[in-house]
Each structure stands twice: as C-alpha cells, then as structure tokens.
Amino acid sequence: MDDDTPEPxxxxxxxxxxxxxxxxxxxxxxxxxxxxxxTSARQWLTWEREDQAELDPQTVALLGGALADLADQIDVACIAAAS
Structure with missing residues (x-):
C-alpha cells in the first residue's frame, strides 16, 4: 500500500x-x-455493514446518531446566527 491509502x-x-x-x-x-x-457517521455505518467495525452494531448506530445530531445542532445554530 502507498502512503496515501487509508488503512482499514x-x-x-x-x-x-x-x-x-x-x-x-x-x-x-x-x-x-x-x-x-x-461523513464520519456514514463511514462507521458502512464499516459496520461490511463487518469491518470492531464495535457492535448498536454502539455504531448510537455513535453515528450522536454525530448526526451534533451536525444538526451546528447547522441550526449557524442558521439562527445568520438570521
């Protein structure tokens, strides 16, 4: 593998x-x-579906959901600040 290729x-x-x-x-x-x-949340879910995650599916789903919720909070805060 070359230096630019991510590890699994x-x-x-x-x-x-x-x-x-x-x-x-x-x-x-x-x-x-x-x-x-x-993007991180989607990638974790992809790894879990492809059996590459070292976490159980429930943990991956909870962590992915938490990241998506945080992204939503950031977007809402920015929209509110711009309004």
Missing amino acids: GELRLPLALYRDNATGEMVIPAAEVSGLLR
Whole structure:
C-alpha cells in the first residue's frame, strides 16, 4: 500500500482550514465541521455493514446518531446566527 491509502478502519477526509486575518487563529467553517461529522457517521455505518467495525452494531448506530445530531445542532445554530 502507498502512503496515501487509508488503512482499514481509517477515515481520511479533506478539511478546509483558514487563518483568521484579525487574530491569526486557524478556523474551520461550520459547514465543513457538520459535513465531517455526517461523513464520519456514514463511514462507521458502512464499516459496520461490511463487518469491518470492531464495535457492535448498536454502539455504531448510537455513535453515528450522536454525530448526526451534533451536525444538526451546528447547522441550526449557524442558521439562527445568520438570521
């Protein structure tokens, strides 16, 4: 395997990072974070269906649901802040 190929059970996703010009801090857009959470949840469920998860199906479902809920909360908070 080459260095860019993820190992089984390894999740690699592109993530946009930006530097805030005013503070110099690194920031991640909220849409990127909520997308990352949803993609992670989907990937866990795929691993579970393909019998690659080391967790039981109920645990995978609960963790995936928690990530999706957190993504929803981020989206709602951003919509409220933009309104």
